[in-house]
Amino acid sequence: MEDYRQMWSELGLDLEAHDGLLAVLPGIYEDTILSQEGRPEGMSYFDFVFSEIHGLRIKELYDHRKAGGKVVGTFCTYVPEELIIAAGGIYVGLCAGACVADEEAEKYLPRNLCALIKSSLGFKLARVCPYIESCDLLVGETTCDGKKKYFEILNELQPVHVMELPQRKEDSDRRLWREEVGSFVSRLEELTGNKIIEEAVRGAVRIVNDKRRALLRLAELRKSDPPVISGRDALLINQIAFYDDPERLTGKVNELCDELDERKASGTGIAGAVRPRILLSGCPMAIPNWKVPAIIETSGAVVAMDEMCTGIRYSRHLVEDAGDMDGMLDAIADRYLKIDCAVFTPNQERLEHIKELVNDYNIDAVVHHSLQFCDPYTIEAFRIEKEIDVPFLSIETDYSQEDVGQLSTRIEALIEMISSPDRA
């Protein structure tokens, strides 16, 4: 790590605070991820990427910028990665998953606000995130009210391009979103000095589609029973997919899937083969937020599938190849507008998708995860509970550890309930 200090210092990190952060991460990773038994060997790549989270990948971004390239930071699955690649840029997902400098963030933001927003600003203010400091442009979107207002504040510290995301999927909304995609192209061209041309978009669509296909292949393999991979490992891969080099990641996910194919064929599962199967649904879990899946999986169940932005919501739809430049931008806009975030109204697709996953993945119970103060997801949880046929547990939580005892009780009780042999 010593080699990176010069780079971190050039990026303007607070080295002392950053050392403090790096000192705690390996322990959390060891306890939550590495301690799992029966992990596939192919996870070693992702363990390595995580171990170099503020090192090697940052060095790649650093070298890219030294060579004149640009880095674009995103906070949402709605930002078209294809366009960033087509402009010769690198995208990185910036959502934060740990409480850092809440007291600093609370100088700008109210206490009762979603942990993801507050900690993202906390990382920025504490100068401990080399990713955001490596960005030449940040891209926000008008998903929820908290993020919208947060981007106004962030823009005073670092330039933010905000995409206006509609909240319905009518024709007028599609037109608006298509225009937003066009404006994003212009903004990227201005940033990089590169004209975004048809061939580049086509190539970028292929790269990102391949990545999504690999993640979907992984998702498909999670139908196996006994489970061939834990929910925590699958989540880790999806989290890493937001910031790793897409082509390299695709190769590594596919290699892992080859191994999982063999595991499936031979009936080899993760430790504790007979486990109730949980669908984890709701708000995203950014690194290193593994709290809920860790409780579920150390209580004897497996997160057999997830329905989150850091999961299937990110990889679910592909961009269709649609001819010329305009056609491809239409296809990109359409693909992103299919995402079923709870900020949309109505949002029947998400409910239908959850029902489908419950059925396809042979799910015994759904655990719904809302970040506290995230109204759209918290409210949708009520409707989902009413409309699905399996036991349902709704959790509202944040990044702190203070509720782990109560969460354990609720999750263990759910698992006892679905494990009971004569359950009605």
Place this chain on the structure above:
Amino acid sequence: MSVGGLDIGSRTIALMELEQGAIRSSEVVETTFDPMAQCQMLLADREFDVLVATGYGRHLAQANFADSVITEIKAFGLGCYHYFPGCRTILDIGGQDTKAISLGTGGKVADFQMNDRCAAGTGKFLEVMAAAMELSLEEMGSLAMQTQSEVKVSSMCTVFAESEVTGLIARGIPRPEIARGLHEAICDRAVALLKRVGVEREVVFAGGVARNPCLRSLLEDRLGLSLLVPENPQIVGALGAALSAL
């Protein structure tokens, strides 16, 4: 076969001893700051073929001496069903948690709801409020029974409610009215949880707070039914833990 059930709660630790399936003895002690020492004290001179732990200290107990663990939700289901085989719904208000449990056949948990992290509507809430009014828990309960008129306490957050109570005292509101308002606030919260699992007779009220007669009568009025309360509502979890081993 001798079976022990140990319920390590936030306020009390209860031990239940079963011999050939029948209750042999039970004991309740304070949790204190050293629950493991309290457990060791309870367990000294007792031998069990199986010891099952429940309550928030269950995992610590398993790491040290218990053979297995179950959650207090399952334990209360089994315990209440043992006392009242007609039981279909349980309200358990303990030191730091409030739970509404709906039972299927044979005391099996069919659904449950539990408060989130804060102490809203729990025994701890009543304790903090009693302290704010310089009353014991029992005194606050009796005072609340003395009046029909109540003042509305809107905060369910223990911290905010304490400020609210301080404000009410400063406005000269009589203590019985404040006490009544606090009990009403807990009652509202408990009824909301119960309605989420569905209220089906018979309804059992258990956990330490079930000893509070004021809350019992408020709940009965609100629900329009009589609640069944075990003779010692604090040992139901320990009983359920022991029964789970049979």
